[in-house]
Amino acid sequence: MTIKNSFFKLFILIFILIFFKTPVALAATTAIVGGNLVNLDGTGALLDSVILLKGDRISEIGERGKLTVPDTADVINVDGKWLVPGLMNMHVHLGLILPGKQAAELANESDAALALRMAAAARESLQAGVTTIRLPGDSRHADLALKRAIEKGQADGPRIFSAGEALSITGGHGSKKEGKANWDGPYELVKAARTQISAGASWIKILISGGIATDGGGLAEALMTPEEISAVIDAAHRFGAKVTAHSGSSKATSVAVDFGLDCVEHGYFLDRKTLRKMKKNGTWLVPTIVVSQPATQPFFVRIGSPEWYLKRRESAGKAHWQMLKMAIEEDVNIALGTDQLPAEPNDGTTATAREAQYYVEAGMTPTEALRSATIETAKLLGAEDEIGSLEVGKYADIVALETDPTEDIKALRNIVLVMKGGKVYRNDLTN
Ligand SMILES: [Zn+2]
Incomplete structure (x- = not known):
């Protein structure tokens, strides 16, 4: 390359920088x-x-x-x-299908139809004032495709932090959905966690106790073994991903918190001792209280929830409410999440707004409830330098x-x- 040629290139570069940067x-x-x-x-x-x-x-x-x-x-x-x-909502499944009418209608939903349904839910979430969501378990990585589409401006929706597919164990909560893969033992679970992370997940969701929406084990039972839990948490943390656990069980939660679990979803039957341990370790709680309380009963009736589901909801409701009150008393870190679509109509408002209202009814000040949907939530995500306050x-x-x-x-x-x-x-x- 001649000196003259280099000068010419430099001139062109300066020209581009000046004239194209100006706008x-x-x-x-x-x-x-x-x-x-x-x-x-x-x-x-x-x-x-x-x-x-x-x-x-x-x-x-x-x-x-x-x-x-x-x-x-x-x-x-x-x-x-x-x-x-x-507003920020930390427990959203954009592709949520609950037992009932909807489950039958969407039985053979294609990948494309799922992605489009999720895109519509994302747009509605944003319209409802929710600008950031965390997805603790959606199907077929449509969540990760949608996250990228939103970032590129191809679709309208909140900022997305996702766990990819939730890690279920054979026979446990979430394991019996059609086409759902399950993983058993530390090796399979570590592989599964790495698979989510390499696909773009920044969280890992593990299902360590039973749940309301499926018949995979009791809500308060500890189903995943300590070896499985510790292996997943260790593997995820090495990649900089955080781990959250679906748990209604004190026993399962206590074990996972000892292994460095970042967050607990629902917490239905957590006792005061476990909540204190979470407080001490800085473990977050995402209560999703709307899933079990009376104000949202009409929603579940509207979607045609079966009788066993409504009963299971009601049976967990009282304990869930007491747990939330105790968690607020013990000053556990709480971030708002609904386990319903953020804009889902409930009690004359959205699931997100109703969840915040429940926090006040359970003992938070209005400012604390607002924080749980903004700055506290940003801290849970480790994104407080970018979002969560004005x-x-x-x-x-x-x-x-x-x-x-x-x-x-x-x-x-x-x-x-x-x-x-x-x-x-x-x-x-x-x-
Ligand atoms: Zn959920």
């Missing part, structure tokens, strides 16, 4: 003006605020009049509305509400605007 540098700023920015520390809101965005992130926050809105900015007026971070540098995932949720959590029932990564996906306000 990005001049990208229009968005200003969200007039909202009351809710403080998650319970120290009151920043009233009549201005939030400036650069691209998909928050660049400046201040009071109207003190922070200048650039002339070129796209202005979104949210006068008098209450601004909270995008701060400079974080993604502009913002929900506007009619009223103040720190006064009454029912404010989550009246969402008027949803933004994810600086893009508006729902706006019921007339600007």
